[in-house]
Amino acid sequence: MNAIRVRDLRKSYGGRPAVAGVDLDVDTGQVFALLGPNGAGKSTTVEILEGLRRRDAGEVSVLGVDPATAPRSWRSAIGIVQQSATDLAEATVIEAVRHFTGYYPDPRDPDEVVELVGLTSQRAVMAGRLSGGQRRRLDVALGIVGRPRLLFLDEPTTGFDPEARRRFWELVRLLAGEGCTILLTTHYLDEVEALADRLVVIDAGRVVAEGTPATLGGRHQAEAVVRWLAPNGPQAHRTARPAALIRELGEAPELTVTRPSLEDVYLELIGR
Numbered sequence: 001m002n003a004i005r006v007r008d009l010r011k012s013y014g015g016r017p018a019v020a021g022v023d024l025d026v027d028t029g030q031v032f033a034l035l036g037p038n039g040a041g042k043s044t045t046v047e048i049l050e051g052l053r054r055r056d057a058g059e060v061s062v063l064g065v066d067p068a069t070a071p072r073s074w075r076s077a078i079g080i081v082q083q084s085a086t087d088l089a090e091a092t093v094i095e096a097v098r099h100f101t102g103y104y105p106d107p108r109d110p111d112e113v114v115e116l117v118g119l120t121s122q123r124a125v126m127a128g129r130l131s132g133g134q135r136r137r138l139d140v141a142l143g144i145v146g147r148p149r150l151l152f153l154d155e156p157t158t159g160f161d162p163e164a165r166r167r168f169w170e171l172v173r174l175l176a177g178e179g180c181t182i183l184l185t186t187h188y189l190d191e192v193e194a195l196a197d198r199l200v201v202i203d204a205g206r207v208v209a210e211g212t213p214a215t216l217g218g219r220h221q222a223e224a225v226v227r228w229l230a231p232n233g234p235q236a237h238r239t240a241r242p243a244a245l246i247r248e249l250g251e252a253p254e255l256t257v258t259r260p261s262l263e264d265v266y267l268e269l270i271g272r
């Protein structure tokens with residue numbers, strides 16, 4: 001069964017389409033990324049899947065249920081990390097996590113959750129006193145405390161320092177390894193490359209491309225650029241068969257082979 005199945009999803013605000021006919025298929029256990037420029041319609045799509053926003057038209061099934069009419073039991077199988085953080089300023093980290101365990105039938109141990117998101121040293125700190133990145137980690141903690149079967153992560157690592165991001169990636173891999181399906185919205189293409197099994201690119205409310213990080217937009221078939229330092233200066237040669245050229249060159253100094261990055265392909269897809 002697909003964890004998420006969407007057909008011809010539509011939503012307008014005041015007559016202006018924000019989502020204009022989106023189809024999505026996310027397999028159970030996949031890490032699936034939604035990419036697209038600001039205002040593309042990602043959050044609107046995700047909020048409809050989370051049951052937090054009404055759609056105008058289209059079919060939506062999330063864990064086999066229509067989120068618009070989903071029962072409470074469905075909600076407890078879903079974890080949400082939204083862009084706008086929950087108001088928790090008056091609780092400490094561990095109190096907030098403990099409080100949220102009360103909403104779920106089979107929650108994780110609060111101390112384990114705090115450790116997983118790297119907030120053990122801040123466990124007794126008031127949420128209102130956390131730094132931006134630490135606050136975001138607390139949001140992640142609250143999203144995973146209920147052991148969700150499906151986790152929505154909307155720009156989860158905004159404000160994270162590089163170490164926190166790497167740690168968060170490990171956490172996503174751990175959750176995926178436990179069989180949790182993950183829908184990730186992010187503007188960081190390295191994050192998509194590191195985590196996503198599949199991705200779609202949304203622009204102006206429509207899916208403009210889909211694939212894996214390695215194959216999006218025919219990236220894997222694109223010509224490679226081979227660079228090296230020759231006695232007469234730096235060389236760059238574009239070729240579909242880099243291995244043959246490298247064999248010919250032998251031990252060339254400063255030899256590199258590059259193909260278009262995911263970012264190159266993405267920017268081309270959205271016409272920027």
Ligand SMILES: Nc1ncnc2c1ncn2[C@@H]1O[C@H](COP(=O)(O)OP(=O)(O)OP(=O)(O)O)[C@@H](O)[C@H]1O
Nearest residue numbers: 013014017018036037038039040041042043044045
């Ligand atoms: N509550 C709202 N009322 C009116 N218009 C809205 C509302 N929410 C979103 N929009 C508009 O709908 C369009 C899609 O917005 P959405 O937040 O879904 O985009 P996004 O892809 O998530 O963007 P970002 O990357 O900036 O988070 C935008 O033009 C936005 O201005």
